[in-house]
Amino acid sequence: MTTSRRLADRKVERFEKNIKKRGAIPETTTKKGNSYPVGPVVLGFFIFVVIGSSLFQIIRTATSRGMA
DSSP states (O other), X not given: OOHHHHHHHHHHHHHHHHHHHTTOOOGXXXXXSOOOSSOHHHHHHHHHHHXXXXXXXXXXXXXXXXXX
C-alpha cells in the first residue's frame, strides 16, 4: 500500500466515524435553564428609564395643565 493510499484510507475512516456520531451532541454543550440574553442590571436600568420617563411626562403634563 502506498503512502497516499494509507492517508486516503485514514481520511475515509475518520469521515465514516464522524458520520456515525452526527447529531449526538454531549449534554454539557447544550444550554440548561432559562438564560436571558440581557443581564438583570441592564434590564433593571431599562425599566427604570421607561417608567421614570413616563412619570416625568405625567408630572410635566399635570403642572402645565395639559397645554404643553
